[in-house]
Amino acid sequence: MASLNVYSVLVVLFLTCGVVMATKENDQIIKENNCETKMGLPCVLEAFTSIFNTGSISKNCCGELVVLGKVCHSALVKRTLENPLFKDLNPATIIAKSIQTWNNSLALIDSPSPSA
Secondary structure: OHHHHHHHHHHHHHHHHHHHHHHHHHHHHHHHOOHHHOOOHHHHHHHHHHHHOOOOOOHHHHHHHHHHOHHHHHHHHHHHHHOHHHOOOOHHHHHHHHHHHHHHHHHHHHOOOOOO
């Protein structure tokens, strides 16, 4: 029975350390890549709404998102999910919406503009 308790403590410790390491890793990525300064606030709000709520993202903001880069985009989404305010959200759903927003943005900026 004592070994089960020790095992349980080790599992909890491992999981806790993993979360802390992930948080520090995302923060480091964000800092090293100046991720928080690469998009204007209106586009940040559009992207956030598209991922964490329901909404679309304009072609202009898709351009800003792509310039931000996939590494920054992923790190910012993951860091947002670590915030206790978002604890009730399903991380798998948010990650899926994040990938969908990224892919849609790439497709939108790569598509030719309609002729006048």
